[in-house]
Amino acid sequence: MNETGRHMKLLVVGIDGGSWDVLEPMLERGMLPNIAKLMQNGSYGTLKSVHPPMTMPSWQCYSTGRNPGQVGIFGWTQYDREEGKIKLNTSGALFEPTLWYELSVAHKNVAIINIPTTYPPPRVNGVFVAGMPPNEASPYFNPPGERLTAKRCGYKVMVGDVRNPTLTDLKRTVGSKFKYAKLKTKNADFLHLTVYASDYVQHFHYGEKLLEDFWVHLDKEIGELISFLGKGWNAIIMSDHGFTKLKGTFYPNEWLASRGWLFGSVPGGALAQLGLTRGRVRALMEAIGLKRLADAFKGSGKRLLGTETGAIGGEDLNNAIDWNNTLAIADSNYCIYCLERGIAGEIKRELEQLPYIGNVMYGREIYRGKYLKDAPDLVFTTKHGYNSVSTLGIGKIHGMHEWKGCHTMDGVLILHGPAFKKHARGVASILDLYPTILSLFKVKPSRKLDGNVLKKFLREEYLCRKKK
Numbered sequence: 456m457n458e459t460g461r462h463m464k465l466l467v468v469g470i471d472g473g474s475w476d477v478l479e480p481m482l483e484r485g486m487l488p489n490i491a492k493l494m495q496n497g498s499y500g501t502l503k504s505v506h507p508p509m510t511m512p513s514w515q516c517y518s519t520g521r522n523p524g525q526v527g528i529f530g531w532t533q534y535d536r537e538e539g540k541i542k543l544n545t546s547g548a549l550f551e552p553t554l555w556y557e558l559s560v561a562h563k564n565v566a567i568i569n570i571p572t573t574y575p576p577p578r579v580n581g582v583f584v585a586g587m588p589p590n591e592a593s594p595y596f597n598p599p600g601e602r603l604t605a606k607r608c609g610y611k612v613m614v615g616d617v618r619n620p621t622l623t624d625l626k627r628t629v630g631s632k633f634k635y636a637k638l639k640t641k642n643a644d645f646l647h648l649t650v651y652a653s654d655y656v657q658h659f660h661y662g663e664k665l666l667e668d669f670w671v672h673l674d675k676e677i678g679e680l681i682s683f684l685g686k687g688w689n690a691i692i693m694s695d696h697g698f699t700k701l702k703g704t705f706y707p708n709e710w711l712a713s714r715g716w717l718f719g720s721v722p723g724g725a726l727a728q729l730g731l732t733r734g735r736v737r738a739l740m741e742a743i744g745l746k747r748l749a750d751a752f753k754g755s756g757k758r759l760l761g762t763e764t765g766a767i768g769g770e771d772l773n774n775a776i777d778w779n780n781t782l783a784i785a786d787s788n789y790c791i792y793c794l795e796r797g798i799a800g801e802i803k804r805e806l807e808q809l810p811y812i813g814n815v816m817y818g819r820e821i822y823r824g825k826y827l828k829d830a831p832d833l834v835f836t837t838k839h840g841y842n843s844v845s846t847l848g849i850g851k852i853h854g855m856h857e858w859k860g861c862h863t864m865d866g867v868l869i870l871h872g873p874a875f876k877k878h879a880r881g882v883a884s885i886l887d888l889y890p891t892i893l894s895l896f897k898v899k900p901s902r903k904l905d906g907n908v909l910k911k912f913l914r915e916e917y918l919c920r921k922k923k
């Protein structure tokens with residue numbers, strides 16, 4: 456036993472969609488000097504996301520240290536077998552104890568800033584600024600009085616235009632959070648700050664100068680925050696999933712429809728041709744017309760799903776699917792739910808034949824826990840550079856999504872400071888961070904976790920060892 460737990464100070468900078476695919480070419484050209492320094496003096500590796508590698512459920516899994524089967528969240532939306540329709544997940548659905556809950560109970564002061572899908576903000580021993588509030592006016596600070604402090608730093612949740620943000624707006628939005636985080640380092644033992652802008656800038660501007668300029672700025676902010684903290688602090692840079700340049704898109708619901716497993720109709724989409732009367736088209740137009748497409752851009756999560764012209768996804772599929780005849784449906788981009796027993800094997804075999812598909816796995820093989828019954832029957836990956844989008848109405852099985860970048864399983868992990876080894880390398884899971892962080896603070900987890908303490912990255916004296 457050592458004293459390190461009592462004096463532990465840890466900063467985690469979460470970079471939504473942080474990826475070596477983006478960082479490596481920039482590091483080679485010397486464009487990210489601060490990140491390079493952290494890597495030189497610390498350890499780094501790849502941080503594997505959970506399936507599906509999306510913002511929801513990845514941040515929920517980081518927050519609870521448990522896999523989606525234990526958290527019960529498999530995407531922004533998921534098929535509810537009892538209700539027989541697709542439902543929208545909210546952070547309110549999180550019933551598991553969280554990292555900040557356990558640290559708070561252990562009397563550690565925490566400052567949790569801008570983790571996506573954490574609205575409404577829970578009470579903690581310290582401050583909690585929820586990520587993805589419905590809007591700037593929402594009560595996303597706990598305690599509520601923090602709003603005043605944050606607003607003095609110019610705290611801004613999102614840029615004005617998510618698709619085409621200006622560099623100035625990005626700098627201001629991201630900078631305000633770093634400024635606020637600096638203030639909180641005074642009291643916090645554990646400070647987590649997530650940068651979310653990286654996700655949408657990479658979706659819409661992958662390979663463009665704007666993305667490089669954004670990362671150059673982010674590198675500067677990270678460098679300034681870490682030098683502000685001074686010696687004694689530890690820092691982890693991590694991401695919820697990776698990113699890469701998009702080469703092509705698979706539309707699993709269109710594919711299921713083409714194979715006769717899914718029936719439905721979307722105005723303007725290819726399925727509208729399938730046995731539709733003029734009256735039915737009009738009824739559908741009214742049901743899922745312009746209003747719904749506009750609605751898709753309201754609300755913090757949904758507006759980022761990227762809806763293409765004429766295509767609908769998520770909850771809006773409820774009105775487009777012919778539930779009486781449909782046997783399988785794709786949701787959350789990489790998940791397939793079978794509405795009839797015994798067809799998963801056949802779908803799996805056919806899916807595996809497609810050129811852009813990586814692995815096709817049974818949900819019961821990759822998830823475990825009390826919500827396994829709610830898990831998708833099949834979960835698949837796509838080959839590097841290809842993504843899957845579970846919208847309907849685009850009229851083709853394979854194409855090019857409007858995004859320029861897409862998610863991958865491989866995120867980034869950099870560990871720096873007195874608790875971490877220098878020059879250690881390796882692969883870790885996002886689920887390993889929870890037990891590692893608790894271990895650094897010498898806090899015993901209140902229940903069994905799905906990940907492991909990252910011993911390969913920790914220095915000997917920071918490892919909790921059982922006495923011989």
Ligand SMILES: [Zn+2]
Nearest residue numbers: 471472510695
């Ligand atoms: Zn994300």
